[in-house]
Amino acid sequence: MAEENEFEELKPLRWGSFTTTQRNKILSLGKSVVEKWKEGTDDDKLNRILSFKKSGVRVMFPSQEYVDKNLEDLNWVLSGPGLMINQFNTKREKLKSQRESLLNGTFLIFVEDGKWSEMNLFNSNILNWIHLIQEYLKGSPKFLELVMNKGGVDNLDVVIDLFFEPDLYDGDKSFAENAFFYSVLEKLEETKVRLSRTWDKGVDVENRFIDFVIEKYGADNVKNFMSKGGIVDQMTGVDLCLFSQNVWTPIQIKSSESEAKKSVPIDGFSVYPKDDGWNIVRFEKFRM
Numbered sequence: 067m068a069e070e071n072e073f074e075e076l077k078p079l080r081w082g083s084f085t086t087t088q089r090n091k092i093l094s095l096g097k098s099v100v101e102k103w104k105e106g107t108d109d110d111k112l113n114r115i116l117s118f119k120k121s122g123v124r125v126m127f128p129s130q131e132y133v134d135k136n137l138e139d140l141n142w143v144l145s146g147p148g149l150m151i152n153q154f155n156t157k158r159e160k161l162k163s164q165r166e167s168l169l170n171g172t173f174l175i176f177v178e179d180g181k182w183s184e185m186n187l188f189n190s191n192i193l194n195w196i197h198l199i200q201e202y203l204k205g206s207p208k209f210l211e212l213v214m215n216k217g218g219v220d221n222l223d224v225v226i227d228l229f230f231e232p233d234l235y236d237g238d239k240s241f242a243e244n245a246f247f248y249s250v251l252e253k254l255e256e257t258k259v260r261l262s263r264t265w266d267k268g269v270d271v272e273n274r275f276i277d278f279v280i281e282k283y284g285a286d287n288v289k290n291f292m293s294k295g296g297i298v299d300q301m302t303g304v305d306l307c308l309f310s311q312n313v314w315t316p317i318q319i320k321s322s323e324s325e326a327k328k329s330v331p332i333d334g335f336s337v338y339p340k341d342d343g344w345n346i347v348r349f350e351k352f353r354m
Contacts, residue, residue: 079200092195095230099242100189104174119251126177133168139291139298140165153316153331157302164297182294184258198245199229272319
C-alpha cells in the first residue's frame with residue numbers, strides 16, 4: 067500500500083507534461099467515458115443515478131434553439147459552402163451522424179435547470195482529465211500502487227492506460243468513470259468552475275475576433291460556428307469561416323501564439339491576440 071509521503075513527492079502533472087499523442091489519447095478516451103454513460107443502451111440509467119444523488123444535472127434532448135443552430139451549421143458544412151473546405155473532410159461522416167441524431171431525436175446533452183450545462187465541456191477538456199489523473203495519483207493508494215507496479219508515475223502512457231482501463235476501479239468501472247461520477251455527483255459546482263475557467267477565457271477572445279471580422283468584412287461574409295455546445299466547432303476545430311477573395315477560409319481562434327501554432331486548420335489559419343491587434347499563423351508555414 068502506498069504511503070502518504072509518496073503522494074507528496076509526486077511531481078505535478080501539467081499540459082506540457084504530456085506529448086501531443088498522449089493528450090489526443092486522453093481526449094479520445096475521455097470522450098468515450100462520458101458517451102458510454104450518456105448514450106448507453108439504457109438511456110435513463112444515468113438520469114436515475116443523478117436523481118438519486120439529487121444532482122441538478124440531467125441528460126436530455128437539447129432545446130429547439132440548440133437544435134436549430136447546430137442543424138444550420140451542419141447543413142452549411144455538409145450541403146453548402148463547407149463542401150469545398152478540406153478541413154472538414156475527415157469529419158464529414160461523423161458530422162452526418164450528429165445531424166441524423168439531431169433530426170431523429172436521439173442527440174443527448176447535459177442540461178441543468180433547463181439550460182445547457184457546463185458539464186458538456188467535461189469529456190473534451192483535456193486539462194480537466196489531467197487534473198483528475200493527478201487527483202487519483204495523490205489520493206488513491208490503489209491507483210498509485212498499480213501505476214508503480216507497471217513502471218512508475220514517470221511512464222505517462224502507463225498512467226493513462228491504467229486510469230482509463232475498463233473495470234479496474236471496482237470490477238465495474240474504470241478509475242476515469244469513477245472520477246466522472248464523483249465530479250458530477252459530489253463535486254458539481256467545483257467541477258463546473260474548473261471547466262468554465264479556460265472556456266470563459268477562450269470565449270472572450272473569440273467574441274472579440276468575431277466582432278473584428280464582422281466589422282471589417284461584413285456579417286454575410288462570416289460563418290460563425292461558435293456557440294455553447296457547437297458541434298462543428300467541437301468536432302472540427304474550426305471556430306468560423308471567412309469569405310474573402312471568392313474563397314471561404316477556415317479559422318481557429320486561440321488565446322496565445324503557442325496554442326495557435328498547434329491548431330492551424332488545413333488551408334486556413336489560426337489567430338491570436340497581440341498587443342491591440344491580431345497575429346496570424348498560416349497553414350502553409352506548417353505544411354510538411
